[in-house]
Amino acid sequence: MATVSLESRPYEKVSDHDSSHESVNYLNHDHSILSWLLTLDHKRIGLLYLVTITLMFLLGGALAGAVRLELLTPKGDLLAADTYNKAFTAHGIIMLFFFLIPSIPAVMGNFVLPLMIGAKDVAFPRLNLLSYYLYFAGSVIALTALLLGGVDTGWTFYTPFSSTYSNSYVVVMAVGLFVVGFSSILTGLNFVVTVHRMRCPGLTWFRLPLFIWAIYATSVVQLLGTPVIAVTLGLLGVERTLGVGIFDPRLGGDPILFQHLFWFYSHPAVYIMILPSLGLISEVISTFSKKTVFGYHIIAFSSIAIAVFGFIVWAHHMFTTGISPYAAMVFSLLTFSVAIPSGIKVFSWLATMYGGSISFDTPMIYAFGFLGLFTIGGLTGLFLSTLGTDIHLHDTYFIVAHFHYIMVGGAIMGYMAGVHFWWPKITGRLYSEFWGKLSAGITFIGFNFTFFPQFILGYLGMPRRYYEYPDEFQVLNVFSTAGASILAIGYLMPMFYMPLSFFFGEKANSNPYGATTLDWTDTTSPPSPHNFEKTPVVTEEPYNFHGKEAAVVSH
């Protein structure tokens, strides 16, 4: 069972007594293609997602490149206006619905959730595979919409443009999102039931690793929010195909209703993207500080609080639409209150590191990047919740910078931290720490070069979603485009050294960082097909790094 000792380090070679790499594991027990495509094993399904969403990320990234290149010069010279609209729409849709939303839940969640709670699998393995294929089918439909000629509405599909005026493939795209939405719902459902019903003996709610709390909160949001966007897109499709007017003011409909329904999902959806990262960072920071998480209970509850608050702030996207000022005031206040649980988390991470024995491994470097960027993203959110300021900043590049700081700087940094963190568990191999740290550093620098200038651009009044801009904005835009190319290098590097590690990397032992959760202490690297030799029994809280020697049983 647990064969960990505190001295183990990532660079340590597998010692003789650790025979994990010899034995049968989930990767080598069956090599056929079908055994992958029809697998019911949560670990393999996680890897299927990993590969697919990485491809989507590359596509979304290429589109971002096109958008940034167009913005290198004030004139619209690279892309036609219409093509530009389609490029940023495709970029947004792919990155959000096909990369970021499935990223941590579907890849890391699938892989480690059962391992962390001592289960043999998720509660519904077949449903899990169905989720993957729904995701796949949704992607194919969405790509079809792009190949047919694309969509030009922006990822927000605002009516009446999307319902009445746009001549692009809105309905096809809506169908794709509808399908991928059900993938997300079913994953959420599966995880909720798994956390409730599949925990191993002794693993009470307050012994759960914080990543599980975060995934749990996220899953609830997926379960409650996604059906609303599904039905909203359904209505949009009905309106376009039947020529009725549920969102069309000429026909008695209300275009603002669309925005309400859209943001009722899409604000919580931004928490679907960031919450898993918040939990994951708690794991990484605690593990590499060798210290228990500061304020465990409060952090667990703050994940739940964020999920709950997430549902009652949606109209902060609509302050300029002419909603009632009283409603706007309430939504502004509520939005401010979201900052409280988010702030609590930041302070907890700092307090966790304080006095810890910190090691600067790659996941930790990514986590540091996350800390800085998420904080900036969250604080600028407060500017936007302020009614007066938002009138000035709404629909400018300030918004673009704000949400990229959170979604790219926060969520994707967290995802990268997670991929590096669990890589030895997933593959049984170590990657090159040198290249890992370098890529984390380059990503951080490239990111700030890309997006910080956008805060200034937005403040100066450059609107989003235009392919031309006045000459005086060029310097900052050149900064941003140059930064984007650095960022691209940062993201591309892991696509080389990670596959290299997969095939040639040094073997990892079962717990290279001396982590305390079951995924590390009780499984081999890579885990066996059914995860645990014997169902583990948990006897204490997580993150007890000091009681370690006493509690660990080696044999």
Place this chain on the structure above:
Amino acid sequence: MSATNQTVQDHGQHHHHKDLAHHFDTLEQQHDANTLGMWAFLLTEVLFFGGLFAAYTIYRYKYSAMFEEASNHLDITLGATNTVILILSSLTMALAVRCSQTGQAVWTGRWLLITIFFGLMFLGVKYFEWKHDYNIRLMPGKDWAGKDFFWWQYAKKAKEMEKHDKGHSHALPDPKDVLPDNHPSLGIKGIQESQQARLFFLLYFCMTSLHALHMLVGFVLIGIIAYFAYQGAYSPDYYSPVENIGLYWHFVDIVWIFLFPLLYLLGAHMGH
């Protein structure tokens, strides 16, 4: 968190039960997981329909007069008949679940098939109702325009006349014979009202057809489970599929229990 090398001692006895999937330790755990899964799914469904109910609420509030008017054009008798049929089907479903728990395999299958039968009856009634709606031009689609506005005004007038000299029902003549295509008296207000009524019918058709779609899915699932029930797949040890399809079916019924008053009784309630 650390683990000791104890193992769970008590998961052995059911371990080889034929219905126990490999990743569960006990049948009870499996049952709980399935049940919770179904409840979670129904929660999603509530929000799925919730989007439509929200839209309904908003327009009902904004255009209450015309929503009441429009509601009067639905057939309460058919709606009520269907409500009764659906409640009966809920009863038979509950009996099916009960029989599966007590191990009466054949009756489980029978009650399930009877449930499908009632469901089909519901959709049969619905079919004729929709056809009727079509005939009296309640379809909100692309051709809801021009003369249909007049039709709408005309139908409204005829209703009023009918109320006036109580008892004598007026068969409605074709509006084309009564009102010219470009009848000037209607004006912008008439057009707006017509659009508001159109929204009501749009929601009526969206909600009832989404509901019907759920029934169709239900038929397939109930059919499969009925087949397994006849095969003797369920026992007092293992009946969660029957129980879960029961939950699903009751949910579909409950949606209708909300739809009926909101769509059919709205006008009657408002005293027209």
